[in-house]
Amino acid sequence: MIENFHFIRPWWLLLLIPSVVTVWMIIRRQDASRAWSGIMDPHLLKALSTGQEQKETLRPATLLGMILILGSIALAGPSWKLEPSPFSEDQSALVIILQVTPSMDEQDVQPSRAERAIQKIQDLLKQRAGARSALIAYSGTAHLVIPLTKDAGIINTFAADLSPAIMPRDGNAALEALQLAEKELQRSQTSGTILFICDTIPAQLPATTTPVEVLAVAGTETRETIKTNCQSNGAHFTPISIDDQDVKQLNQRIETSFAARPSDHGQHWLDNGWWLTPIIAMLALWWFRPGWVIEW
Numbered sequence: 001m002i003e004n005f006h007f008i009r010p011w012w013l014l015l016l017i018p019s020v021v022t023v024w025m026i027i028r029r030q031d032a033s034r035a036w037s038g039i040m041d042p043h044l045l046k047a048l049s050t051g052q053e054q055k056e057t058l059r060p061a062t063l064l065g066m067i068l069i070l071g072s073i074a075l076a077g078p079s080w081k082l083e084p085s086p087f088s089e090d091q092s093a094l095v096i097i098l099q100v101t102p103s104m105d106e107q108d109v110q111p112s113r114a115e116r117a118i119q120k121i122q123d124l125l126k127q128r129a130g131a132r133s134a135l136i137a138y139s140g141t142a143h144l145v146i147p148l149t150k151d152a153g154i155i156n157t158f159a160a161d162l163s164p165a166i167m168p169r170d171g172n173a174a175l176e177a178l179q180l181a182e183k184e185l186q187r188s189q190t191s192g193t194i195l196f197i198c199d200t201i202p203a204q205l206p207a208t209t210t211p212v213e214v215l216a217v218a219g220t221e222t223r224e225t226i227k228t229n230c231q232s233n234g235a236h237f238t239p240i241s242i243d244d245q246d247v248k249q250l251n252q253r254i255e256t257s258f259a260a261r262p263s264d265h266g267q268h269w270l271d272n273g274w275w276l277t278p279i280i281a282m283l284a285l286w287w288f289r290p291g292w293v294i295e296w
Helices: 010-029 032-036 042-048 060-076 113-127 152-160 174-188 220-233 245-259 273-288
Strands: 082-084 093-099 133-138 142-149 192-198 212-216 236-239 267-269
Touching (some): 010 060, 093 113, 093 174, 113 152, 113 192, 133 152, 133 174, 142 152, 174 192, 192 245, 212 245, 220 236, 236 245
Parallel strands (some): 212 236
Antiparallel strands (some): 082 267
16 A cells, blocks of 8 residues: 555645745744844843743644645545546456366266366356456367356356367367467456366466466365465465355455556546545634634
8 A cells, every 4th residue: 555655636735835935934923022032132032021931832823834734735636545437347357267178077076076166167257246257168279168258157058068078189288278368368458367277287387467366176185286386386276165265265366456456447546635624624623713813
């Protein structure tokens, strides 16, 4: 937050200069002893002056200076947080990369790795209602099954029909799938997150500025290997769970990642100058005190 702090309209800070000068001139003019300092000895002036020790700490001129300074800062628009535009997408795009290989038919995760993967896709899309998602399937080759769409139903339908039997070639084309996912995000000119749902991940993936998440659909021993490879690739590892905690964690990170990108289209800096308005109003209430005047 601190590193993002700035003023939306910094030119209003120029008002601080005349504000400080004006208050200084008022205080200087109201100093009664200043008029006699040139014609009377200092020790004599001090002895003849009365009421100096009872001066109020908060005087009208001082209060005026505080109001002018706070008003200038408020007008400058202090900001440290991005606010999504009401006309922009509420959620980041998500490209799901599903591994479709014979190993996904293993049943160390019930009812099978593939079926649990499809269930997790359905749960995740349900939590991302209204957001755009895409589906890529890979084995020995990678294929864009569904481009970015808000229709979760069509993604669920096609994901359920995927099987190793319909894939053109056996193998593990995870690198090709990652490149295909990045092309889809570039084509749609949007930021997003790439999610691998798989039982294995290469030890080395191409460097990417797009956040990469990995949902490990495999038994405990295999998960450790996936976790190690995720760390070497800078990807975030999530083990599959019997409940929906894994899906909730994934969705939270996807949206957090989206909100943290200051370059996303449709966002603008939130003007927080209004927070100073109640303080200025409270200070202005002092002007209702009897005898509070400023001689200009």
